Amino acid sequence: xxxxxxxxxxxxxxxxxxxxxxxxxxxxxxxxxxxxxxxxxxxxxxxxxxxxxxxxxxxxxxxxxxxxxxxxxxxxxxxxxxxxxxxxxxxxxxxxxxxxxxxxxxxxxxxxxxxxxx
Amino acid sequence: xxxxxxxxxxxxxxxxxxxxxxxxxxxxxxxxxxxxxxxxxxxxxxxxxxxxxxxxxxxxxxxxxxxxxxxxxxxxxxxxxxxxxxxxxxxxxxxxxxxxxxxxx
Numbered sequence: 001x002x003x004x005x006x007x008x009x010x011x012x013x014x015x016x017x018x019x020x021x022x023x024x025x026x027x028x029x030x031x032x033x034x035x036x037x038x039x040x041x042x043x044x045x046x047x048x049x050x051x052x053x054x055x056x057x058x059x060x061x062x063x064x065x066x067x068x069x070x071x072x073x074x075x076x077x078x079x080x081x082x083x084x085x086x087x088x089x090x091x092x093x094x095x096x097x098x099x100x101x102x103x104x105x106x107x108x109x110x111x112x113x114x115x116x117x118x
Numbered sequence: 119x120x121x122x123x124x125x126x127x128x129x130x131x132x133x134x135x136x137x138x139x140x141x142x143x144x145x146x147x148x149x150x151x152x153x154x155x156x157x158x159x160x161x162x163x164x165x166x167x168x169x170x171x172x173x174x175x176x177x178x179x180x181x182x183x184x185x186x187x188x189x190x191x192x193x194x195x196x197x198x199x200x201x202x203x204x205x206x207x208x209x210x211x212x213x214x215x216x217x218x219x220x221x222x223x
Contacts, residue, residue: 035213045154045162045205047213058212094161103209104152104167111161 002026002107004095009112016085016116022078022095022109029071033098034078035105036069038091048093049080062088085116120144124206124216131221137193139219141206146186150209153182153191155202156218162205166191196221 008020020036036048049059049069057069068081078095092111099106121144131137141151149169154162164173166182169189179194193200201223206216 037213037215044218045156045207045215047207047215050213060212096161099164099167099173102152102167102171103150103213104164104173104207105154105162106164106167106173108161108163 002097004097004107004109006093006095006109006112009093009114011115011117012085013118014086014116017081017083018085018114020080020082020093020095020112020114022080024076024078024095024097027097029076029078030073033101034069034071035096035098036078036080037094037096037105037108038089039094039111040088040091043091046091050098051078082114085114087116090114090116119212120147120208120210120214122206122208122214122216124219126219127217128220128222130223131196132223133196133198135196137196137200137221139191139204139206139221141184141189141191141216143187143189143208147208147210149185151182151184151189152207152209153180154205154207155200156205157202165204 003025005023035050051069066084070079094111095109096105097107123142151169153166156162170182203218203220
């Protein structure tokens, strides 16, 4: 059974750093296109970053230079390192797997809440 | 960047109604469009991918159509479990979600 479990969220002050984790089971992270998607409280969905099977990475403009997506093959885990955090980064962060090369996300974690506030 | 609009933003409907939600892209995305259902406190659930392909396990009352810049999600007969928020999402190098349509009673 495919499962994604996020962890690492919490309350952090502006300017701080945090790393989110997404432990995968039932499939291999390395062989799939893995994403982070966020949702601010009461708002819509916003794609944040992707790491492709070849290791290439892409980011939404608002997080470029501050966030880094990565994966650990031995732990079958996806990460999002977040630096220079801002209040507008406050959101539930979901990891999601892309369904093949369809551009759609077929499996999602339950999400982890990041709150950036002083 | 390609912009997405979704209409209506809110839709009031009754059990058994036929419901249609529209998503428009600011330029052609061929059929690189997906639809999701989200309930409060839960992650989105994939319903339709590649504009019209039904995700495994999704009831057949859900269907998607369209290509280019205009897309439609149709629920043929609304069921109690369908009251939720629906998002469209495009893929064109990056991924962009529409603003959502809340379907309520």
